[in-house]
Amino acid sequence: MKNFTEYFEQRRLMVESELEGSLELVADSPLEGNIEYVFSMGGKRVRPLLTILAAEAVGKFNKDVLHAAAAIEILHNFTLVHDDIMDNADTRRGKTTVHVTSGVNTAILVGDLMMALAYDCLEKCSKEHLREGLQIFNEGVKQVCDGQALDESLSKVDGATMPAYIDMISKKTGALLMAAGKLGGLLGGGTSKEIDLLGNFGLNIGIAFQILDDMLDLEGDVERFGKPRGLDIIEKKKNYLFLKAQQSLDEKRFEVVNAAYRKSSISETDVVSVRDTYRDGGIFNAAKNEVADYTVRALESLKMLKESDGKDALVELANSLVQRKF
Secondary structure (H helix, E strand, O other): OOOOOHHHHHHHHHHHHHHHHHHHHHHHOOOHHHHHHHHHHHOOHHHHHHHHHHHHOOOOOOOOHHHHHHHHHHHHHHHHHHHHHHOOOOOOOOOEEEHHOOHHHHHHHHHHHHHHHHHHHHHHHHOHHHHHHHHHHHHHHHHHHHHHHHHHHHOOOOOOOHHHHHHHHHHHHHHHHHHOOOOOOOOOOOHHHHHHHHHHHHHHHHHHHHHHHHHHHHHHOOOHHHHOHHHHHHHHOOOHHHHHHHHHHHHHHHHHHHHHHHHHOOOOHHHHHHHHHHHHHHHHHHHHHHHHHHHHHHHHHHOOOOOHHHHHHHHHHHHHOOOOOO
């Protein structure tokens, strides 16, 4: 298979259609328009795409897979609505966030309803795999919530460590991609071994994705990234870059970073100073190497799968995610 762009686009359009159709399940709700607005914010639809490709890598695409893909994407967007409230974020993907347009109380309810909607979509699946599918999905939900809680606490403690950070992103970002891979494998007819391999692929791609996200916060295309440059620094998050700098920079260099984090309000000049310190200290290069390492781990999980268009597409998806600029 050569034209992956067309391959991905066909499946993305299926997901968009399924998301649009899911609005019928909340047609009587005063929050329907808000959910439609969240869907309109777009996104790469990585998680539902992974669900579909995982199914195609071990079996075949079917309606159950599409229902699960939509459920995974709705769950992901629910977390973003609540995440934006917690982070006080004004924009998401270049659009005004729900709590800004409609108020915090409404945004909380929108997220809650989206969670219910995600379960409604998953429950459309045939009974044969529904119980196991719900177990995979529920585990993803629990891990994401734990990851968000760890993210909150990590920003507030002085003794944050790299292992604690990796544990946090494994839950906050990796767990949902793991669930996507496992659900696709399950509903596509994969064996237990294949399901686990696809889950490991998702987990490691999720970790690589988040480390790259930390880097793009400072080095990415601001317009396409959809949020202000250096937001993690402004919010004083102990992300990969901060913790790697803490590990490897000499005391004088790291003091530039620490001095910014100690301020009550961080300016654009502070963000530039921290970014330049990371550049000069090789922190961005270290992040790139870490992304590459986790990507290799993800791809190793696919080696035991039989050759198929779905497997090839998963490899392409992994490579495209870690080469992105936004």
